[in-house]
Amino acid sequence: xxxxxxxxxxxxxxxxxxxxxxxxxxxxxxxxxxxxxxxxxxxxxxxxxxxxxxxxxxxxxxxxxxxxxxxxxxxxxxxxxxxxxxxxxxxxxxxxxxxxxxxxxxxxxxxxxx
Amino acid sequence: xxxxxxxxxxxxxxxxxxxxxxxxxxxxxxxxxxxxxxxxxxxxxxxxxxxxxxxxxxxxxxxxxxxxxxxxxxxxxxxxxxxxxxxxxxxxxxxxxxxxxxxxxxxxxxx
Numbered sequence: 001x002x003x004x005x006x007x008x009x010x011x012x013x014x015x016x017x018x019x020x021x022x023x024x025x026x027x028x029x030x031x032x033x034x035x036x037x038x039x040x041x042x043x044x045x046x047x048x049x050x051x052x053x054x055x056x057x058x059x060x061x062x063x064x065x066x067x068x069x070x071x072x073x074x075x076x077x078x079x080x081x082x083x084x085x086x087x088x089x090x091x092x093x094x095x096x097x098x099x100x101x102x103x104x105x106x107x108x109x110x111x112x113x114x
Numbered sequence: 115x116x117x118x119x120x121x122x123x124x125x126x127x128x129x130x131x132x133x134x135x136x137x138x139x140x141x142x143x144x145x146x147x148x149x150x151x152x153x154x155x156x157x158x159x160x161x162x163x164x165x166x167x168x169x170x171x172x173x174x175x176x177x178x179x180x181x182x183x184x185x186x187x188x189x190x191x192x193x194x195x196x197x198x199x200x201x202x203x204x205x206x207x208x209x210x211x212x213x214x215x216x217x218x219x220x221x222x223x224x225x
Contacts, residue, residue: 001159023149031211042202042217043157090158096211102165103204103213105157 012112020079021074023093028073030098083113120216137193137203145206193223
């Protein structure tokens with residue numbers, strides 16, 4: 001299975017600023033996903049990021065707020081723009097890999113917006 | 115639209131007891147996944163169930179899939195405190211790696 005790292009692991013940010021979260025995978029993968037998880041809640045998919053194409057955003061998430069880059073098959077970034085306290089959450093990247101269509105998750109980025 | 119429902123959402127039990135978590139989904143699919151999440155941690159894959167009647171076991175946990183009933187179960191045998199975590203089931207509807215997630219079952223096992 002893929003080994004995934006995320007940076008930063010946590011951050012405390014001021015409202016109105018932006019934070020870029022990095023996701024690095026130890027092998028080449030086609031599909032990467034960005035999720036948000038509020039405390040005590042399930043996962044909410046923000047977008048799917050395929051290399052070489054624009055990210056596909058889920059309902060309620062827009063590119064201006066959550067721009068995503070996918071420059072190659074091992075790396076992606078998610079930016080949380082113009083942050084407000086409502087953006088405080090855990091952000092997870094995952095990759096889809098293997099014939100069983102399984103997803104593997106990074107360790108997450110815990111974001112607090114003050 | 116595919117929906118995935120887990121129950122119970124919260125379960126507190128004593129060590130040594132048996133219990134089952136249920137995962138129902140609303141459309142046909144033969145790909146179901148169970149994940150574990152410890153507090154403050156990411157998700158860890160537990161089981162991948164890819165066909166009707168599939169059964170997987172790891173230690174005190176056993177998962178099964180009934181695609182006709184659109185139901186998966188996660189059975190815990192003789193629970194131990196280390197199994198305390200939140201358990202999520204997820205379903206892949208279109209074989210495109212996108213998963214639809216249940217709400218999660220928070221399991222607390224008291225010594």
